[in-house]
Amino acid sequence: MSLPGNLASAAGIRLGMAGAALGAAGRLAVRGGRAWMGDAAGRGARIAALLGATDTQRQAFALLRAVAPNLALSRRLVAAYDNTGTVIVTRHADVTEVLERESDFAVVYEPKMRAITAGENFFLGMQDSAAYTRDVAAMRLAMRREDVPRLVLPFVAQRAEAIVAGSGGRLDMPQDLTLPVLTGLLGQYFGTPGPSSAEMAAWTTRMFWYLFVDLRGEEAVTRPALAAAEACRGYLDGVIAARRAAPAGTDQVLDRCLALQAAGVPGMDDLGIRNNLIGLLIGLVPTLSKACVKALDGLLDRPVALAAAQAAARADDDAALAALLWEALRFDPVNPFIYRRAVRETVIARGTLRARRVPEGTMVLAANLSAMHDPIALDRPQDFRAGRGAEAYMLWGYGMHTCFGAHINQAVIPQMLKPLLRREGLRRAGPVDGAGTPFPVHFPLAF
Ligand code: HEM
Known part of the structure; x- marks a missing residue:
């Protein structure tokens, strides 16, 4: 131009x-x-x-x-982690800047990660370091991208279809569908089914709430989360020891971790395996369940998009279905912002009229929800328009800590929803209900 x-x-x-x-x-x-x-x-x-x-x-x-694109507040909006004040960052260019500048804007989760593992940090709580590279590299060998179409997707597709087919036309989406399928995946793919599906769902949800959602550091959230962590650690220690004593040699993540241990891969001692597994299990269950519920809820609000998703599901057009689901989540993502703490005094958006000085210790809320609706970066972001380029979406983070499970998410969410969307007359039979938690606990559906 x-x-x-x-x-x-x-x-x-x-x-x-x-x-x-x-x-x-x-x-x-x-x-x-x-x-x-x-x-x-x-x-x-x-x-x-x-x-x-x-x-x-x-x-x-x-x-x-x-x-006020980079709004500074003297108030500490996030009390659960040490900080000196808050900056809310809303423009796409500045949100990506914060998340790219990993050495200036650091993750803060380390103390809570250590409380969960009763010792070591987990890689989402680490800055760029040898330990970060070691753990991510080892877990990428244990959880491979080619597993997604070969192992993850067929399991989710088969289980979700069986549940929907056997439901008699009514189900409570989190209780009957998403949580059982996802905890089933923990058993099938990871080799860590837990004592029961209900306990795995409760443990991972409590720990996730404590680590990422509870910005105020409430005792009522901390206590059950630490009890869940202790129980989960005990369970995983037992499973790891039992599997090491009787290796199964399967494609399960647990067997692969033990094979890495046997090969002398650093960081893969029993404790390292347990801590990596605990972080991954927490990342998987509550997030994917919530994303599935939000994506479907968003479609049910938009009859034209719902009809398009139903047509795509019936035609087995996974790409078209996924495009509609990501667009629904763009309006209602699992997390509206990602938080970081300024390691030193610095400036965001240097050289622009919206430049903002950020004092050391400031908590910076990089609002991915806002970035995905910034008209400077996206064409008519207020319109529901499936099929935008991948860069329009910031649904699972950005930069060095971009979600480790991103490819799992992209496969699981459409497969989980496909059986529902194929059914005639899909409708809400009640609202999404968190039952006092920040996660969907009930969402009655009928079809
Ligand atoms: C829809 C589901 C999911 C959502 C919305 C989601 C969201 C996110 C977000 C926003 C981040 C970045 C956090 C930050 O930068 O502070 C992240 C990182 C991460 N997620 Fe996910 N996630 C999902 C599913 C999963 C799954 C299935 C797994 C495990 C297989 C997982 C494991 C992780 C891990 C390990 C990280 C840290 C990556 C790193 O530090 O390099 N997540 N996720």
Whole structure:
């Protein structure tokens, strides 16, 4: 495009952002007013529910992207990890900048990772280091990309279809479908089924909540998570010792870890295997269950997209189905932001009008939800438009710590939902209910 063309396009996008910010401000004022009015006793809960709703967050980010793209607050919004204040980063270019600058903006999870393992860190809690490379490299050998089509996908497809076929046209999605299939995958693919499906689901969910979601560091979240960690460690220690005593030589992750141990691969002693497994199990179960529920919930809100997903599922067109699911998750991802702490004083978006000085110790919330709706990076992000390029999506992180399970996610979510979407008359039989947790516990469906 010519310079005048570029100027006109840049001005048009920014005018659009200003208009969207005005609309968002109005909507936020109305919703905030409604939450404030009514009985004072329920006010706190109403405001918390409003702030937790993804649609509210999208409106707030539309406002921030236009008027305060890198908003600095002296308040510590994340109390669960040491920090000196908060910067909320909302533009796509700045979110990616923060997540790329790993040496300036570090992961903070180490103390909680050590509490979970009763000792060592797990690689998501590490900065770039020899230990990080050692553990990721070893686990990539134990969990290979070619496993996804060969081992993971067929298991999920078969189990999900069997559950839906046997449900009699009604099921509670997390309890009957996603959690049993995912804990089943832990048994089938990892070799760690747990004492029961229910216990594996509860342990991994409690630990995930404590590590990543509980920003306030609540005792009521910490205590059950540490009890779950202790139980899970004990279980894994037993399984590892038993399998080492009687190797099965299968393609299961556990057997592969023990083969690496036998070959003398560093970091693969029993404790190393256990700590790596615990991190991966936590990463898999609650996240994938929540993503499946959110993706389907998003489709059920959009009849045209739902019909397209049903057609794709019936035609076995996995690519078309996946494109619709990623677009649904773009509006309602599992996590709206990723947090990092500034290792030293630095500047975000240097050389621009929105440059922001970030003092050492600041918690930086890199809002991936906002980045995926930034009109400077995406064409008409407010439109539901399946088939955007992969770079439009930041559903499982970005940069060095991008999700280790990304290829598993891309295979599992469509396979889990396909049997439901193939059925006639799929509809909600109740709302998504977290039962007081940040994860879907109930989502009744009928078809
Ligand atoms: C829809 C499901 C999932 C979502 C939404 C999700 C989300 C994420 C996000 C946002 C990150 C980056 C965290 C950060 O940078 O602070 C991440 C990293 C990670 N995830 Fe996932 N995840 C999912 C599934 C999985 C699965 C299935 C596994 C295990 C097989 C897994 C294991 C991990 C690990 C080990 C990391 C750390 C990677 C590293 O430090 O290099 N996740 N995930």
